[in-house]
Amino acid sequence: MxxxxxxxxxxxxASLCSAQQMWVIATVAGGGPNxxxxxxxxxxxxxxxxxxxxxxxxxxxxxxxxxxxxxTGGQVFRVAGAGTGAGDALIGIGGxxxxxxxxxxxxxxxxxxxDIFIPEDPNYIYKVDPNGIITVVAGDGQGINYLGQCxxxxxxxxxxxSLCQPVQVVVDGQGNLFVSDFGSYRIRxxxxxxxxxxxxxxxxxxYGKCxxxxxxxxTNHSVCPGGIALxxxxxxxxxxxxxxxxxxxxxxxxxxxxxxxxxxxxxxxxGPALSAGMIPGSVALDTAGNIYIADENYRIxxxxxxxxxxxxxxxxxxxxxxxxxxxxxxxxICGDWIAVDKxxxxxxDxxxxxxxxxAKVAYKIDTRGNMAxxxxxxxxxxxxxxVPATQELETMPVSIFADPSGVLYFFAYYYLADNGVVKxxxxxxxxxxxxxxxxxxxxxxxxxxxYSTNGPNLANATEVLKW
Numbered sequence: 001m002x003x004x005x006x007x008x009x010x011x012x013x014a015s016l017c018s019a020q021q022m023w024v025i026a027t028v029a030g031g032g033p034n035x036x037x038x039x040x041x042x043x044x045x046x047x048x049x050x051x052x053x054x055x056x057x058x059x060x061x062x063x064x065x066x067x068x069x070x071x072t073g074g075q076v077f078r079v080a081g082a083g084t085g086a087g088d089a090l091i092g093i094g095g096x097x098x099x100x101x102x103x104x105x106x107x108x109x110x111x112x113x114x115d116i117f118i119p120e121d122p123n124y125i126y127k128v129d130p131n132g133i134i135t136v137v138a139g140d141g142q143g144i145n146y147l148g149q150c151x152x153x154x155x156x157x158x159x160x161x162s163l164c165q166p167v168q169v170v171v172d173g174q175g176n177l178f179v180s181d182f183g184s185y186r187i188r189x190x191x192x193x194x195x196x197x198x199x200x201x202x203x204x205x206x207y208g209k210c211x212x213x214x215x216x217x218x219t220n221h222s223v224c225p226g227g228i229a230l231x232x233x234x235x236x237x238x239x240x241x242x243x244x245x246x247x248x249x250x251x252x253x254x255x256x257x258x259x260x261x262x263x264x265x266x267x268x269x270x271g272p273a274l275s276a277g278m279i280p281g282s283v284a285l286d287t288a289g290n291i292y293i294a295d296e297n298y299r300i301x302x303x304x305x306x307x308x309x310x311x312x313x314x315x316x317x318x319x320x321x322x323x324x325x326x327x328x329x330x331x332x333i334c335g336d337w338i339a340v341d342k343x344x345x346x347x348x349d350x351x352x353x354x355x356x357x358x359a360k361v362a363y364k365i366d367t368r369g370n371m372a373x374x375x376x377x378x379x380x381x382x383x384x385x386x387v388p389a390t391q392e393l394e395t396m397p398v399s400i401f402a403d404p405s406g407v408l409y410f411f412a413y414y415y416l417a418d419n420g421v422v423k424x425x426x427x428x429x430x431x432x433x434x435x436x437x438x439x440x441x442x443x444x445x446x447x448x449x450x451y452s453t454n455g456p457n458l459a460n461a462t463e464v465l466k467w
Contacts (some may be wrong), residue, residue: 048107227282322378
């Protein structure tokens with residue numbers, strides 16, 4: 001009897017399977033860029049760069065993608081962000097980071113264990129662990145009030161207190177996080193126990209604005225923070241973009257000015273850094289203690305350990321393109337964010353916020369002073385000829401339909417980029433059919449003609465197009 005049951009069970013299972021359709025789900029478009037040559041992939045607008053201890057580059061992308069990309073071994077991988085523009089806060093927490101919709105990301109940090117910490121404007125700091133799972137480590141979602149104003153509610157458990165427009169995170173050797181909390185005019189520290197304290201800045205001090213009020217105890221003086229960095233001794237450096245200075249907070253909590261004379265004009269090369277004019281956007285330090293400053297006068301400046309400032313990249317033009325290559329002093333620098341690896345190579349993003357100049361790449365400047373694209377091909381996230389559809393970032397596919405022969409069409413919405421209909425070819429790649437559409441209704445007739453509305457929405461469509 002036992003033998004009969006053993007043979008009968010597979011027969012029963014086979015009959016059930018044959019009686020019921022087995023459905024298999026697979027991705028046919030979207031999900032990239034992932035595992036592509038770094039300089040051949042479209043990554044769109046770059047909003048930040050960071051380097052981990054192994055020399056891997058992390059790129060923050062903006063607008064149509066909102067993702068964190070890792071560049072390693074000459075390939076680019078998406079490590080966080082579904083790349084679908086704005087979404088509902090915290091949906092996806094506890095799951096894969098690449099499936100969560102993120103919004104307005106800042107410059108990341110990576111600790112020695114491989115955890116990636118991501119600031120998201122306006123309220124949160126996320127952690128992506130080495131398994132790719134995303135969680136919240138700071139922010140209670142209350143950093144902005146109904147009037148759009150920043151709300152500072154003091155220090156304490158990081159998950160029970162607010163952040164306001166965090167733009168960068170750095171991590172020290174003990175695993176403590178430091179956050180440039182742009183909107184609250186403060187630098188916050190999150191220790192390994194999850195407690196958040198203020199380590200620099202006392203908020204807006206003149207008519208709701210941040211104004212330079214000198215040096216001294218860091219928590220008793222104002223800072224208007226952009227980028228931040230740590231040196232090997234744990235001293236904190238702040239790009240103060242309003243005071244046009246770089247500030248240093250030592251491990252005793254005292255703040256001093258180490259570069260900048262308070263003038264926004266580009267000046268001072270070859271002399272003391274304290275006598276130089278600059279607009280510091282971000283800072284980075286190499287292993288020798290030299291300070292690098294992304295000067296929004298379209299330059300990268302270096303302050304050596306004796307306090308002398310020089311320019312190491314940029315010709316003060318901002319006609320940035322994706323093929324800037326050659327001696328760094330002869331190239332256009334349009335970046336706000338810089339990073340430096342252990343070997344002394346510099347990385348800079350290809351977008352300058354105040355002018356809107358965008359090269360849509362991240363550059364590398366090697367120790368010999370040569371500059372070349374390191375990630376990105378200068379194109380927006382979107383449809384790239386010849387790239388498999390599953391390597392494209394098919395941002396917010398609004399609708400899908402097929403013609404009588406089975407060819408698939410997608411209407412894709414690219415935030416602040418081009419919108420329209422793309423077609424999947426028999427080779428599995430996407431191509432534009434029509435660009436510049438903003439409608440929401442699509443149909444196809446029996447002979448393959450496609451019709452669409454064109455307008456802000458179906459109710460306000462201005463015309464019906466046939467193509």
